Amino acid sequence: MEVHGELRGPSPGQPQVDGKFLEVDGRRFLLKGVAYGTFAPDNQGSQFPSAERIEQDFALMAAAGINTVRTYTPPPPALLDAALRHGLKVMVGLAWPQHIPFLDDRRLTRSIRREAVTDVRRIASHPAALLFALGNEIPAGIVRWHGHGRIARFLSELYEDVKAAAPDSLLTYVNFPPTEHLDLDVFDVFAYNVYLHREPELRGYIARLQHLAGNRPLLLAEAGADSLREGLDGQSRITASHLRTAFAEGAYGAVAYSWTDEWWRGGQSVDDWAFGLVDKARHPKPALAAVKQVFANAPFPSSDRTMWPKVSVVVCAHDAADTIDDCLTSLAGLTYPDMEVIVVNDRDLVVRHAGVFALAEVASRQDLVARIKDKSRAVQRAVLLALARQRANEVQQFLKHEDEQFRYEAARAIYETPIPGAMQSLALFVYDDEPDSERIDWRAIQAARMIGEVEQGEALVHLATKANHSRKIRLEALAVLAEWRTPHGQCRVIGNWRPTKHPDADIVAQNFRGSADELLEDKVTSEATANTIAKLGLREKAPILAALVRNKDMPAKARVAALNALADLKVDELQQALAGIGTTAPVPLRKRAVALLSHTSPEKAVPVLGSLLSNASTGEKQAACEALGNLKHEAATELLRTWLQRLRDGKVAGAVSLDLLEAANKHEALKPLVTAHEQRAKKIGPLGPFAMCLDGGNANAGRKVFHNFEATRCTRCHTLNNNGGNAGPVLNGVGKRLTPEQILASLITPSADIAEGFSTTTVEQTDGMIIAGVITKDQDGEIIIVDINGKESRIPVGKIRSRSANKDSAMPDVAGTL
Numbered sequence: 001m002e003v004h005g006e007l008r009g010p011s012p013g014q015p016q017v018d019g020k021f022l023e024v025d026g027r028r029f030l031l032k033g034v035a036y037g038t039f040a041p042d043n044q045g046s047q048f049p050s051a052e053r054i055e056q057d058f059a060l061m062a063a064a065g066i067n068t069v070r071t072y073t074p075p076p077p078a079l080l081d082a083a084l085r086h087g088l089k090v091m092v093g094l095a096w097p098q099h100i101p102f103l104d105d106r107r108l109t110r111s112i113r114r115e116a117v118t119d120v121r122r123i124a125s126h127p128a129a130l131l132f133a134l135g136n137e138i139p140a141g142i143v144r145w146h147g148h149g150r151i152a153r154f155l156s157e158l159y160e161d162v163k164a165a166a167p168d169s170l171l172t173y174v175n176f177p178p179t180e181h182l183d184l185d186v187f188d189v190f191a192y193n194v195y196l197h198r199e200p201e202l203r204g205y206i207a208r209l210q211h212l213a214g215n216r217p218l219l220l221a222e223a224g225a226d227s228l229r230e231g232l233d234g235q236s237r238i239t240a241s242h243l244r245t246a247f248a249e250g251a252y253g254a255v256a257y258s259w260t261d262e263w264w265r266g267g268q269s270v271d272d273w274a275f276g277l278v279d280k281a282r283h284p285k286p287a288l289a290a291v292k293q294v295f296a297n298a299p300f301p302s303s304d305r306t307m308w309p310k311v312s313v314v315v316c317a318h319d320a321a322d323t324i325d326d327c328l329t330s331l332a333g334l335t336y337p338d339m340e341v342i343v344v345n346d347r348d349l350v351v352r353h354a355g356v357f358a359l360a361e362v363a364s365r366q367d368l369v370a371r372i373k374d375k376s377r378a379v380q381r382a383v384l385l386a387l388a389r390q391r392a393n394e395v396q397q398f399l400k401h402e403d404e405q406f407r408y409e410a411a412r413a414i415y416e417t418p419i420p421g422a423m424q425s426l427a428l429f430v431y432d433d434e435p436d437s438e439r440i441d442w443r444a445i446q447a448a449r450m451i452g453e454v455e456q457g458e459a460l461v462h463l464a465t466k467a468n469h470s471r472k473i474r475l476e477a478l479a480v481l482a483e484w485r486t487p488h489g490q491c492r493v494i495g496n497w498r499p500t501k502h503p504d505a506d507i508v509a510q511n512f513r514g515s516a517d518e519l520l521e522d523k524v525t526s527e528a529t530a531n532t533i534a535k536l537g538l539r540e541k542a543p544i545l546a547a548l549v550r551n552k553d554m555p556a557k558a559r560v561a562a563l564n565a566l567a568d569l570k571v572d573e574l575q576q577a578l579a580g581i582g583t584t585a586p587v588p589l590r591k592r593a594v595a596l597l598s599h600t601s602p603e604k605a606v607p608v609l610g611s612l613l614s615n616a617s618t619g620e621k622q623a624a625c626e627a628l629g630n631l632k633h634e635a636a637t638e639l640l641r642t643w644l645q646r647l648r649d650g651k652v653a654g655a656v657s658l659d660l661l662e663a664a665n666k667h668e669a670l671k672p673l674v675t676a677h678e679q680r681a682k683k684i685g686p687l688g689p690f691a692m693c694l695d696g697g698n699a700n701a702g703r704k705v706f707h708n709f710e711a712t713r714c715t716r717c718h719t720l721n722n723n724g725g726n727a728g729p730v731l732n733g734v735g736k737r738l739t740p741e742q743i744l745a746s747l748i749t750p751s752a753d754i755a756e757g758f759s760t761t762t763v764e765q766t767d768g769m770i771i772a773g774v775i776t777k778d779q780d781g782e783i784i785i786v787d788i789n790g791k792e793s794r795i796p797v798g799k800i801r802s803r804s805a806n807k808d809s810a811m812p813d814v815a816g817t818l
Contacts, residue, residue, distance in 0.1 A: 031253020629663030655696030
């Protein structure tokens, strides 16, 4: 947008940013503000009170220690003049239709930008003007409609337009938590409206806002409470807490919302809110006195000033021979009551981080490169980390450093930042016959994976064959080769999404084919090699895979992997391999053979499965049941019928009972027998149908049910190893405290025996809403109640009509889910 007109220079006392604060007339300015408006428009359309009322208001504000008035529309000159007379600054808000999809109308957006420039240019030179808010709380729905990127770009363009017209003015946009994701880095001041009435939560959120603000000043642009809902004393307490917390957490200012109960919004007066420090008739509320006290003590309460914190002055003393005496002499002249001076030489991590951060911002790449070979390791380290922050290719020079820590930091920066221009240098580590540290070689493998050319693939094959490299590194090389044809998009180091492509994958597969025999004979790499052969589709390696299945000297996992590879490759050697697996084979191999046999040769599988049910381990019996359930073959049905009869006669081990019933239930002919068994179990009692769950099962599957399955995720309400909810008892050590039967009963009949302190309560609120759950806290004038779904609700005691204890547990029985 082109801006016309003569630009005027800054007036005396022009506000400016000083680090995390503002400076006016050369002195730090703490903004102690109050919101003013919006007011109903008068006959001339002005949204401000009369001149007499403004004089009265500003006199009261000044007497209360308020130094800034925040308006929501551009004020007239008379208001600015009145502010100046009373020693007040004005934070000027610009009003435009941000509550509608304004970006859909180009004429409207041009008008917004044009009027903003006009308003700021008119006001900027007035000595009462402190800063300008170019917008306030664009609704989250509008941000979602346009997309946060478009909104951020528009605000950035609006900033540039206004800055061009008034380059010395300070500009902000007032955001709020629902649109926290907006990128507002362009603005001079970071401003937020926040209404969190509990001080710990407010402290935590302001700390987060300080992180988002970075090096810019942070303003709490609105804070306060409604006296209609909180009461006069509640409003006073909450508003004072908001302002006091803002200053305590390092904000340069805070604005109380609002001066008066008058509030005009959407073309009408709002009468059911009363946020004012004074009422409509300008009678002060208790909140005004509370705000006056907070502002008088800002930024720290006077009670805190009697115990100043201990201060450490850290002097970074590298190459400081010429200046250290003067520095320490100057420090000795400070009068701070409790101070220590620490002289360090690259020993403090926090100081080092701060120095690197500054160095990366102010030093040129050329200056940093010139110090790469500095005689001081501290300087070398700072140069390395600063170059990494600049994403400079010269970081690769540290890959040849004699110190492993330097090589690792360089490898980490190149791969994880990333620095594409240095990736090839990192990948060269894969070619080395002699290993470096695992953490460096691991990232070198990933660099080769990201580059993905034939040369890198062949280097990974070579690396996998080098026995002098660690097991972890060799297996990682094979894992990357296994997915060479279709590489997964997720990074194998830090887990973020970094898709890549590998051209000429057939050439790499051909190269791997030549080393596959050697790798299959190596006990370290045999399992992973079998998997890689299958993934790359090397069917010609079937004979040596079959030989690995038969080789009793090889690890069981490798033999299972070879068997799986034969199945994946769909080769004739699979049947031969299955036939050669006898009763003396390792259990994992026999279990896998049974599963494969049931798919490939059902008529041959049933006799084998029957033998396993009679003579094998529990795990093999469970696998046999699963295979029989999946076999839709008459022989399988009859074998299961025989074993159901044994179950009825009490001749089946408890650890296999559930697996047997689940398998039988998959055969239509056997469902009546399963139903009959369930009916007999129900006659025993509520736990009868689940007695079979006391033995057997699968621990890994159970762990998933416990942690991941939404319907049974126990950690919603229970804590285990310091993780989870607090609506139920802590589960650490429950297996030692309770018998299996007691644990089962707590799941099926939870109300029969409720743990002490975890009975449920029904709470009826004054608005008629009813919540039932476990009360986890009852203090500070509120209760916290957690319902059956793990949802936490906070209810002020004043809003509770009644509460009554229940005999039922908040935990639902999980019989249907199980």
